[in-house]
Amino acid sequence: MALDAGWAQEWLRTAARAVAENRMQLMELDRAIGDADHGENMDRGFAAVVAKLDAGPAAATPAEVLKTAAMTLMSTVGGASGPLYGTALLRAATSLGDAAEAQPDAVVAMLSAARDGIVARGKAESGDKTMIDAWTPAVEAAATAASAGAAAGAVLAAAANAAQAGAVATDPLVARKGRASYLGERSAGHRDPGAVSTALILAAAAEAAGEPG
Amino acid sequence: MALDAGWAQEWLRTAARAVAENRMQLMELDRAIGDADHGENMDRGFAAVVAKLDAGPAAATPAEVLKTAAMTLMSTVGGASGPLYGTALLRAATSLGDAAEAQPDAVVAMLSAARDGIVARGKAESGDKTMIDAWTPAVEAAATAASAGAAAGAVLAAAANAAQAGAVATDPLVARKGRASYLGERSAGHRDPGAVSTALILAAAAEAAGEPG
Amino acid sequence: MKKLINDPKAVVNESVEGFGLAHAELVTVHTDPLFVVRKDAPVQGKVGLVSGGGSGHEPLHAGYVGRGMLDAAVPGAVFTSPTPDQILPATTAVNGGAGVLHIVKNYTGDVLNFETAAELAAAEGVEVRSVLVNDDVAVEDSLYTAGRRGVGGTVFVERIAGAAAERGDDLEAVTAVAQRVIDNVRSMGAALAPSTVPHAGVPSFDLAEDEIEIGIGIHGEPGRHRIAMENADGITTRLLEPITGDLNLGSGDRVLLMVNGMGGSPASELYIVYRKAVALLKERGVTVERSLVGNYITALEMEGASLTVLKLDDEMITLWDSPVSTAALRWGV
Amino acid sequence: MKKLINDPKAVVNESVEGFGLAHAELVTVHTDPLFVVRKDAPVQGKVGLVSGGGSGHEPLHAGYVGRGMLDAAVPGAVFTSPTPDQILPATTAVNGGAGVLHIVKNYTGDVLNFETAAELAAAEGVEVRSVLVNDDVAVEDSLYTAGRRGVGGTVFVERIAGAAAERGDDLEAVTAVAQRVIDNVRSMGAALAPSTVPHAGVPSFDLAEDEIEIGIGIHGEPGRHRIAMENADGITTRLLEPITGDLNLGSGDRVLLMVNGMGGSPASELYIVYRKAVALLKERGVTVERSLVGNYITALEMEGASLTVLKLDDEMITLWDSPVSTAALRWGV
């Protein structure tokens, strides 16, 4: 399937469903090492994105769709994750430019730009137990897949799988950024909620591309 | 045993022990239909009475002892029961006059004066589910025993037993005075805490007279 | 039971001591016996106002001692009326020669203890009047019961009578305006969760996870009926209707409305209740001229809220708006 | 979960609406997007002060909007930072031509959202400065963490910077005094029982019947360590010592002391804590010049308290004492 504006729409709608379905899980994770709102924040934001897509005119490029989503997340999610995901999608949109569809290399560049945007805003490094620990392996896996000649959908699937593994790998880490860092050593033994939501969102991207991963 | 000043002292000390031992029961009863403080109020008051007796000079008459106790209860118990028991003991003291010891008829008069004092202050009638429902049968039983020729200690024992029965008989009543009256019908099915403390106090009077009833 | 206390028996003394330290510019705390008086008491020529009752209802009453409100507050043990030997010295301490008004909440214990103190004060030559606050519509008012309890309306009586005393009204006039407030104020409350009296150590009543208590008293006495949990608008309607009915409120009436927190409910919830109460009153053509939203008469950490409505006249508004300077109510100064 | 609410998703909107109705003489509430501004905003020539953050900390921040304190408050969802599209219009609405100061509590979410709003405001030609409140000594301050949280000190920053703005200080001076307060204020809190976020429906953390959480945050984040229940004096000591240590308080120092309730603890307990805190400070030769005791920055109905200590200088005292007229803090007017 071509990664065009239709795919981008489908991505966000699939992500919205995934976030809604996993709302309580994300709340529980955030309850353990944060303030128990990540599921609610993400659900509120993605529901608003879907409403915006439903209301708006059909977009011509995936970048347009992602930009709309970015602005909507920025203005509805709040918390730490709102500006971070907003920036990520904004940078992703910018990276895609006005291409009608994204080729494998463009997918890698898009994911990389998103990740860099999050780092630029949040200053987290790998191993800080944040969503970056899902994004960075995702970017790396996507690059590997693309250079091995995978199709765009398969590149997304590789990213999604790596993000999921990255999220699981946050379990033993001690948080050094975000609200979980206040817990110090007590943050170890819990999975980072933002890393889990990142894995959900990237899985939605692959699924929308017909590659459930 | 003669109902002299020594008896009066012993009465109050025994009552203090009984109240302390039954503190939690009185709290529980008051929790059900009041505000969960009757045990604490009575315990605080009677502990203060004992402290006062310990500190004071030996009294010559039972009236003197009861008057000291009355003033102490009045100034330490608070709540509804403080003024009521204070008044009761004050009237009892007045009724005893300066007799060195109380004869059976004087015991009846003393109990009757105490009860009347409570009614004068609290305006409760029999069946209102208050301490009066322990006092009134006690006065009646004392009168019956005295006219049958019982000794002073036995008169007190009769009063104590009747008070105890009276307390039990408050169970089905609907309260019409005091805090329990706010509950209306819901006050039925619970024993009145003040009636129970009255039974304890009168049992202490009999016990101090060597007639545990 | 987890509480920020030391010894359960020392709760009231330590707390009032802390209160005195925190508000030394407003009050003086006497500790043996325990009572709190206005810093500049007795104010010569001014009627003195004394109130008191069981502790655990903070800021009532000590939080209302100061200019334009009470001259003295007498805190009893937690949820237990104070004794005459506290009330008497408080009364004489604030007598500036113009007599003293006792503002008594209608509970048997408060009534009896204030009664005794008033007799003793009279014997010492102090002219004492009393008013009995009995605004709780949850309680059936009948010759054959202890009558209605005094709850939220007490705050309004203390404030408005305090303002009248401050402007120089004599004892008869201050008593009259206090009584006018009592005649025109009604309250009702609901509890979502009980409180625990420190010396009892267990909650004052039990409520299931889906139950609330309507018509709750401020001493943790169980209310008149228990219902399944409802939303804020529903509860507000249940509390307001008996009040408006009893006061016979209708189009053109002006009111002072208090949404009072019982101690353990967040302020945000009180404003949700306030929003609905204002809407309901508006539907009846009633204008909310003044209001208070917050913890003004509590029951320790009980969760829940009460509504208090006073039907206002012009003089009451003037008195309400005049300067007041206490720990818990302050404006105009 | 039993709460005086209607729809969990409508809690903030309905509550702020009720707040606006109750304090119509002080504030105007804008609902789409949601923010609260001082009635007379923008005040020409005055520096505008904007703060905000997750809801559930009432009276923070809307309760501090008014003369001598904030010009605008921006409430986010419960425990969730507000978004730039709320902060931006609040910022422009209070710009009286002298620029705007953002008072931001140091949480990643607040920082990022205010940062974006400040950029957008600058793009619209509004001069914006920011200060970051980070007074919570429970959190280790390190280059490699998110740093210390902003908690009780925020109230002091808003008040003192607000007073400076009110007397006409320019943006640089207001920013400087706000920063001076931040540099001299420290806090720490303890929770006895957790709160429940309405949309989550379960308590933010679990505590056993004999445990308390020391170093709790105001978002119900678990604190730094969990200990067996202690008495009030013990807990007060545990909270105060890291503060006095960090501020290096010693003989001759003068402080502003706040004993803040987390929302669900009765006022009487806060005064018991205050009593001990004053005694401990006195032992060190530190004088409590001014104080606040009450619910000033809460975490819904959490039970517990926090201590905040500001090392004062003469100018701060003058600013603190100047008139303030907000829903939650009022004197001198």
Ligand SMILES: Nc1ncnc2c1ncn2[C@@H]1O[C@H](COP(=O)(O)OP(=O)(O)O)[C@@H](O)[C@H]1O
């Ligand atoms: N500085 C940061 N850089 C990257 N991600 C972060 C940072 N701070 C927090 N996060 C992510 O945000 C998630 C929490 O988001 P959320 O709960 O919505 O916001 P908040 O922490 O403000 O309540 C964390 O699980 C983490 O993955």
Ligand SMILES: Nc1ncnc2c1ncn2[C@@H]1O[C@H](COP(=O)(O)OP(=O)(O)O)[C@@H](O)[C@H]1O
């Ligand atoms: N009007 C009254 N007349 C007689 N006894 C009363 C009256 N009101 C209350 N009581 C008694 O007082 C008892 C309650 O005392 P206590 O709990 O110490 O005071 P309070 O009700 O003020 O908390 C009741 O159980 C009842 O027996």
Ligand SMILES: [Mg+2]
């Ligand atoms: Mg969170």
Ligand SMILES: [Mg+2]
């Ligand atoms: Mg009782």
Ligand SMILES: [Mg+2]
């Ligand atoms: Mg009582």
Ligand SMILES: [Mg+2]
């Ligand atoms: Mg949050």
